Amino acid sequence: MLKVIAFNRLSQTAYLCLGLLALILLPWLVGFTGGNYWVRVLDFALLYIVLALGLNVVVGFAGLLDLGYIAFYALGAYSFALLASPHLPQQFESVAAVFPEGMHFSPWMVAVFSIILAALFGIILGLPTLQLRGDYLAIVTLGFGEIIRIFMNNLDRPLNLTNGPKGITAIDPIQFLGISFAKPLDLGFVQIPGLYLVFYLFLLLAIAVAIICTHLQNSRIGRAWVAIREDEIAAKAMGINTRNMKLLAFAIGASFAGVAGVLFSAFQGFVSPESFTLWESIVILAMVVLGGIGHIPGVILGAVVLAVFPEVLRAIVQPLQNVIFGHVLIDAEVIRQLIYGLALILIMLYRPGGIWQKSGTK
Amino acid sequence: MDIFLQQIINGLVLGSIYALIALGYTMVYGVLGIINFAHGEVLMIGAMVSLSLLRLMLDLTSGLPTWLILLIVLPFTMAVCAGVSYAIERIAYRPLRNAPRLAPLISAIGMSILLQTIAMMIWSRNPMTYPQLLPSSPIDVWGSGATITGKEIVIIVVALMVMSGLLFLVEKTKLGRAMRATAENTQIAALMGVNPNRVISITFMLGGALAGLAGVMIASNYGNVHFYMGFIPGLKAFTAAVLGGIGNLQGAMLGGLLLGLIESLGAGYIGELTGGVFGSNYQDIFAFLVLILVLVFRPTGLLGEKVSDRA
Numbered sequence A: 001m002l003k004v005i006a007f008n009r010l011s012q013t014a015y016l017c018l019g020l021l022a023l024i025l026l027p028w029l030v031g032f033t034g035g036n037y038w039v040r041v042l043d044f045a046l047l048y049i050v051l052a053l054g055l056n057v058v059v060g061f062a063g064l065l066d067l068g069y070i071a072f073y074a075l076g077a078y079s080f081a082l083l084a085s086p087h088l089p090q091q092f093e094s095v096a097a098v099f100p101e102g103m104h105f106s107p108w109m110v111a112v113f114s115i116i117l118a119a120l121f122g123i124i125l126g127l128p129t130l131q132l133r134g135d136y137l138a139i140v141t142l143g144f145g146e147i148i149r150i151f152m153n154n155l156d157r158p159l160n161l162t163n164g165p166k167g168i169t170a171i172d173p174i175q176f177l178g179i180s181f182a183k184p185l186d187l188g189f190v191q192i193p194g195l196y197l198v199f200y201l202f203l204l205l206a207i208a209v210a211i212i213c214t215h216l217q218n219s220r221i222g223r224a225w226v227a228i229r230e231d232e233i234a235a236k237a238m239g240i241n242t243r244n245m246k247l248l249a250f251a252i253g254a255s256f257a258g259v260a261g262v263l264f265s266a267f268q269g270f271v272s273p274e275s276f277t278l279w280e281s282i283v284i285l286a287m288v289v290l291g292g293i294g295h296i297p298g299v300i301l302g303a304v305v306l307a308v309f310p311e312v313l314r315a316i317v318q319p320l321q322n323v324i325f326g327h328v329l330i331d332a333e334v335i336r337q338l339i340y341g342l343a344l345i346l347i348m349l350y351r352p353g354g355i356w357q358k359s360g361t362k
Numbered sequence B: 001m002d003i004f005l006q007q008i009i010n011g012l013v014l015g016s017i018y019a020l021i022a023l024g025y026t027m028v029y030g031v032l033g034i035i036n037f038a039h040g041e042v043l044m045i046g047a048m049v050s051l052s053l054l055r056l057m058l059d060l061t062s063g064l065p066t067w068l069i070l071l072i073v074l075p076f077t078m079a080v081c082a083g084v085s086y087a088i089e090r091i092a093y094r095p096l097r098n099a100p101r102l103a104p105l106i107s108a109i110g111m112s113i114l115l116q117t118i119a120m121m122i123w124s125r126n127p128m129t130y131p132q133l134l135p136s137s138p139i140d141v142w143g144s145g146a147t148i149t150g151k152e153i154v155i156i157v158v159a160l161m162v163m164s165g166l167l168f169l170v171e172k173t174k175l176g177r178a179m180r181a182t183a184e185n186t187q188i189a190a191l192m193g194v195n196p197n198r199v200i201s202i203t204f205m206l207g208g209a210l211a212g213l214a215g216v217m218i219a220s221n222y223g224n225v226h227f228y229m230g231f232i233p234g235l236k237a238f239t240a241a242v243l244g245g246i247g248n249l250q251g252a253m254l255g256g257l258l259l260g261l262i263e264s265l266g267a268g269y270i271g272e273l274t275g276g277v278f279g280s281n282y283q284d285i286f287a288f289l290v291l292i293l294v295l296v297f298r299p300t301g302l303l304g305e306k307v308s309d310r311a
Helices: A001-034 A036-061 A072-083 A085-093 A093-098 A107-129 A134-154 A194-215 A220-230 A231-235 A242-268 A278-292 A296-325 A332-350 B002-032 B039-060 B066-096 B102-122 B149-170 B172-186 B188-191 B197-221 B230-244 B249-273 B280-297
Strands: B138-140 B147-149
Touching: A001 A036, A001 A194, A001 B188, A036 A194, A036 A220, A036 A242, A036 A278, A036 A296, A072 A085, A072 A107, A072 A134, A072 A242, A072 A278, A085 A093, A107 A134, A107 A242, A107 B172, A107 B280, A134 A278, A134 B230, A134 B280, A194 A220, A194 A242, A194 A296, A220 A231, A231 A242, A231 B066, A278 A296, A332 B066, A332 B102, A332 B149, B002 B039, B002 B147, B002 B149, B002 B172, B002 B197, B002 B230, B002 B249, B002 B280, B039 B066, B039 B102, B039 B197, B066 B102, B066 B197, B147 B149, B149 B172, B149 B197, B149 B249, B172 B188, B172 B197, B188 B197, B197 B230, B230 B249, B230 B280, B249 B280
Parallel strands: none
Antiparallel strands: B138 B147
């Protein structure tokens, strides 16, 4: 008996090590077979995992529908874009005077800043709405997402803060312990391309967020969220401060998006309002719902599937149509949208727990 | 002073369209206690269908007066929209009536994406121009310099007529009584011989028909249509419904008109008030500000009853 347990534990560790090794080798494998384009896709998939896990705290754990989630991502992205690009010093002489060598805040500092900023905005938004019905929250967050986008689009005059629809360019790349992720890292025996470094960094972040989420779920807070989600009045009767607990979920979800936003803008080197439309919020929601609402492995699966799937679609469907019909009959984009819409409906109708749902739930 | 009058006129036009859409939200909320997220898309489908029908009619019949063409196209459009709205209820809402609260919201969002994509595939990805069939030459109002077009007069008058018709239907007819009974308590209404499923379907269809009409109005007012045109008006009409007190018909009408006026006056004066810092491109923000303010200070809306604990 003891032997079996020991063996199980051993094999668990072995699996974990094997999994990690596979993840470490993944960018090399993908890079050799598919080229850098697909490594980039992987990087974005990891970023989406962070976003989906963050939204899962709000939607999955606490049962609050947030349709403006991307706004917090935008806050993070624009914070870094403004604090680590030549845009502000170019526009304002006073800023240039304070930062004669240009503004180059470290992404980690900005990440901390945007955690606070996003959480703050989450609380401001949640306070009036969280004591009302869930539907109101959905609409207000949707409206908030639009407001943020309208501001980003229009704050280029009279003072040019966001550079309007053109967006902000020349944002500093990610730096970690003095290593710039924009160029390959030379280890002597091997050169690690920047895209691969970004992959490892995002992987670390995604793992960290997943661990935080797991701990949250199993904590007193997580149980309070479940109670609120299942029956708010009963939860209140059990002495849970429902408003504060909901606010907490909202703020935590928002802060994950804030961090992801900072890394996004540092990775892209460019941000514009176009990256933060309602559609993006819906994509992330689809990841959570499709994968398995409230179930962390499911959400991760959902994020990976929906992040990689459109690219595969683009790579396969367009050439396939070219071969069959001689031209592109239906755009990959349209097919993707169609599938997202159908998936949201069908999953809700037939498998409300998502494709990889928690065992024991129906 | 003529700018003020002009903004009032614009606000009334906008407001009566919002009111028509808001009625759909508020009626559905009344009978089911849910917010129909796909309602804005019904409006878009209305605009698209009417565009196709108008093109067809203009091709087939020449010499028919344009108002007559519009009069023929409208019922068809409204019928199609009623059908779409019915389908939304049957597919996205009815099977999930006893599901957790989040489920119908998400399926409705799926429905909304689906409708947009279908519209994109049937019609076009790009904006299309909408034929101008009503007189759009400006008429001076009492020599004040403010102008109103024949089109705008028609929009306001038709909206008012349809709204009073709806009020009559809900307040005075047997069907209206069944709707009110269902809204009050579905189970007891069912015991009294009302078929709630039928009432709910009819409510969705009525709301859809109104949204279709509103879609035609928006399309003729702005002169173009596109597949995402339902989103913003839908959001604003929802705000209007909340402002008036969701679940309350008169509230939706009042809220719609008020929101139209707030928006149009806000857009007209924001530049002056903020010394040019913000321009009229911030027009879309007013609705959301109103929404948040209403939810903070008077979550029941102007004419509404208590809504907070109907979970």
